[in-house]
Amino acid sequence: MFDQDLVNKIRAAFPRAVKDFTGRERAFFDNGTGTLVCERAAKAEAKARIDYSANIGANFDESQKAKETVKAGREAVAEFLNAPSGATIVSGESATKLLFDVSYAIGKECNGTENVVISELEHYANVSPWNELVRVGKIKEVRFARMNLEDGTLDFDHLQELIDSNTKVISVTAASNVTGTKIPLERVSSLAKEAKAYFIVDAVHHVPHGPIDVQKINCDFLVFSGYKIFGSHGSYMYMNPEYMENLKPYKVKPSAKSGPFKWESGTRNQAMFASIKGVLDHFLWLAEQIQSQYEGKFEENTGNRRAYKIAMNASQQYENLLSKAVLEGIDDVPGLLSIPDVKIFGITDTNRLDERDPTFAFIVDGVPNEDIIKHLWEKGGIATRAENFYSYAVEVYKQLKVNRISLVQYNTLEEVRIFLKTLNTICNK
Ligand SMILES: Cc1ncc(COP(=O)(O)O)c(C=O)c1O
Incomplete structure (x- = not known):
């Protein structure tokens, strides 16, 4: 699991995790469309x-x-x-x-x-x-x-x-x-x-x-x-x-x-x-930061293979924490599950987070997707989008587009809190 210090270090490994190239502070939640680049890779x-x-x-x-x-x-x-x-x-x-x-x-x-x-x-x-x-x-x-x-x-x-x-x-x-x-x-x-x-x-x-x-x-x-x-x-x-x-x-x-x-x-x-x-060297670096938590685990593998497993397992656990906050809320800010008129497409049971990645598609009854996305960006600095994402599933749900946020290892609970707070203000108008 990542502690706050490690989250800060991970964010430092991504030159645009905090601010975009214009200097605007924003939370990058469009990772399913394409992630930010890590410095080592660039x-x-x-x-x-x-x-x-x-x-x-x-x-x-x-x-x-x-x-x-x-x-x-x-x-x-x-x-x-x-x-x-x-x-x-x-x-x-x-x-x-x-x-x-x-x-x-x-x-x-x-x-x-x-x-x-x-x-x-x-x-x-x-x-x-x-x-x-x-x-x-x-x-x-x-x-x-x-x-x-x-x-x-x-x-x-x-x-x-x-x-x-x-x-x-x-x-x-x-x-x-x-x-x-x-x-x-x-x-x-x-x-x-x-x-x-x-x-x-x-x-x-x-x-x-x-x-x-x-x-x-x-x-x-x-x-x-x-x-x-x-x-x-x-x-x-x-x-x-x-x-x-x-x-x-x-x-x-x-x-x-x-x-x-x-x-x-x-x-x-x-x-x-x-x-x-x-990118893969970044994961090796990440594994080094947390290897003490994994003593006696994944010992069927050695060397870099074990390190990749450690890094990805720890990311998964951290992302589950973010997912739980997205669904249930954080501090006094209600999560997607309790915001009126939000419909989520996918698993919403927080006991089943291992069956899903931290990617959430949703619509809000009565509020067009375009308004949601605009509001999130302009009022909350949340960078994300609504699309069909070339997904067959969107057609099965009989939607033309859905709003989607997708989180990765450099996102934070604070960003989730800001996202939810901003979404709450447009949904509770
Ligand atoms: C599940 C899935 N498969 C395939 C693709 C297409 O990937 P690429 O752009 O590398 O062709 C995407 C892109 O969003 C995707 O999400």
Whole structure:
């Protein structure tokens, strides 16, 4: 758990945690759309851009360093995800693009009879690639496992019912980018393995909020994006090595015939790898600050892997504290649960916080979303937004847009208090 001193140190590690570039003090609650950058990541990215800006593959120092930067980035990501090696990590422009790439390659194996099972909690990055396979006749249909409307959780029994011998892929989000609800990945994985279907995880929303272990989840592919976890744009996908070799992505003839380079069209951006390594170094620093609290814990892992687990576990616990305050209130300021006319989409039971990330979508009866967002910014300095967030779940809830706040490790209870106080003033008019 973080104490106040550590929260202050974490905020100091993010140059814009307190004030924006204009000098305005504000609380950044738009993290689900893209987090603020941590200083280590920004500096590492700038260094790679300036000092190692040559392309890889030559004998001079800049090129050698660029190559080392890409390799070190892949290895750090692998350790963070508990993947077997850096050679199992593919990078891409975005998670959306990587999911399109995988769907394209899988589509080549299909004959128009197969189905793909996803859920109603998905971001469209994990919907459209599969719909596209239907459109071009590679698969027969995309099946959507229902979401329980009252708490935004997956209807697991329905997911199970949708799987049959023609299920080629099961692809789900680790957590909804709107309701924050997590999907029980290991349970879904067992079903996928039984059905001999590829199992894909979209971890884009969940990645800054808790430990991820691709071996424990037993997934074949898992994707996340650097800009959602304190780094730069650019995304990373763990791939089961067997499938990395056997599937046939788009590629130009002279490029590598195996390994991650086979999947990566064009040359790599070394600064992006430097950035993600900077982010992961931030977590190693964080783990050092709290390791005394974890004596005797997570001892199945050692070194950096254990440190990542400690850092992400502690973040999760701290974020649960923020979530509890969002829902129940803080000091004498009522929380979302007791503000009149607020409707929350997702889990609201504070005994179930481990089933959700600290992401809250809500509307207020009688107050347009635009007014809420404007009021929060102008009166409270709360930076957030209302959108559909490219989320299928927003459609299921029959909304065009919802207000969303999403919190991460640099947010504070005081910011939550200001948010609630400001929201209360517009709701109680
Ligand atoms: C759950 C989820 N998946 C995928 C994406 C798309 O990520 P990218 O912008 O890297 O394509 C997002 C972006 O908001 C997301 O929240």
